Amino acid sequence: MSSRRIFRPLLALLLLVGASASLSVRAADTQNSPAPDTMQSKVAACAACHGAQGQGTDNDYFPRLAGKPADYLFNQLQNFREGRRKYPPMNYLVTYLSDDYLHQIATYFSNQRPPYPTPSAPTVPDSVVARGQQIVLNGDPSKNVPACIACHGKGLTGMQPAIPGLVGLHNDYISAQLGAWRSGTRHALAPDCMHEIATRLNDADISAVAAWLSTQKAPQNPVPAPAGSLKTPLACGSEPQ
Ligand code: HEC
Ligand code: HEC
Numbered sequence: 547m548s549s550r551r552i553f554r555p556l557l558a559l560l561l562l563v564g565a566s567a568s569l570s571v572r573a574a575d576t577q578n579s580p581a582p583d584t585m586q587s588k589v590a591a592c593a594a595c596h597g598a599q600g601q602g603t604d605n606d607y608f609p610r611l612a613g614k615p616a617d618y619l620f621n622q623l624q625n626f627r628e629g630r631r632k633y634p635p636m637n638y639l640v641t642y643l644s645d646d647y648l649h650q651i652a653t654y655f656s657n658q659r660p661p662y663p664t665p666s667a668p669t670v671p672d673s674v675v676a677r678g679q680q681i682v683l684n685g686d687p688s689k690n691v692p693a694c695i696a697c698h699g700k701g702l703t704g705m706q707p708a709i710p711g712l713v714g715l716h717n718d719y720i721s722a723q724l725g726a727w728r729s730g731t732r733h734a735l736a737p738d739c740m741h742e743i744a745t746r747l748n749d750a751d752i753s754a755v756a757a758w759l760s761t762q763k764a765p766q767n768p769v770p771a772p773a774g775s776l777k778t779p780l781a782c783g784s785e786p787q
Pocket of ligand 2: 609618621622681682691692693694696697698709710711720724733734735739740743755778779780781785
């Protein structure tokens with residue numbers, strides 16, 4: 547990870563912690579009742595990095611949350627809380643939050659429909675982008691890699707209840723996640739199909755799929771496919787079939 551990726555988010559987090567600390571001091575001063583427990587207050591701490599509606603930000607590493615299936619988002623919040631995913635600001639923020647609270651936040655972001663950003667122009671040669679497209683749409687039978695759309699859907703909007711959409715994500719974020727699965731710093735519920743798939747891809751394959759995916763426009767109706775509408779080619783613990 548580059549230092550920019552680490553320090554920018556940490557700075558954002560410090561500002562947030564500072565802001566909420568001064569808020570609670572002020573509340574105590576005026577003997578007010580505690581801040582109202584609204585959804586707005588619950589997700590305020592997330593906006594700096596994910597946007598108020600979970601639309602993401604310009605930062606190459608902060609993912610979009612909006613519109614992803616609620617169970618997917620919930621699983622990730624649990625993964626951060628229980629150490630199956632590692633990113634210190636996220637691990638820290640959810641340490642003391644209950645399942646019920648995490649469910650509410652997940653449902654909120656899942657129901658948001660902010661517009662998608664304009665996809666980025668490719669920064670790699672056309673041949674790399676074409677290789678990425680080939681893997682996403684058709685897989686690579688020589689490496690036993692299934693097509694990504696077999697589970698993430700033709701429109702790349704995911705499938706209920708727990709497969710995320712891949713549109714609207716930045717190139718750097720996608721390649722970092724595939725790298726994390728390969729190296730074992732990101733885990734999903736077993737059997738972890740994404741670990742299986744990521745370990746069949748080499749660095750060049752990962753750069754290629756990330757490059758092509760990050761240039762894709764969201765479809766007109768960017769909702770996840772209904773549960774069970776796609777037969778996944780591998781078993782995934784987080785998506786019971
Ligand atoms: C300091 C910046 C920062 C803040 C604040 C923050 N996040 Fe995150 N969040 C990230 C980054 C970066 C990732 C990706 C980390 C990784 O896996 O490498 C992430 C990942 C996630 C994911 C997984 C997304 C996916 O598609 O897999 C969820 C869900 C999430 N955050 C929810 C929240 C919620 C809810 C809050 C507020 C309580 C929050 N985040 C606050 C930076 C932040
Ligand atoms: C067998 C079904 C299946 C196939 C095929 C598949 N995926 Fe996935 N993918 C999943 C599931 C399930 C998750 C959610 C895992 C979790 O809960 O963390 C996921 C999550 C992801 C994520 C994380 C998104 C985020 O917001 O953090 C990325 C990136 C991803 N897949 C990329 C790919 C790529 C690229 C391919 C093709 C090479 C692919 N997937 C093929 C099932 C699949």
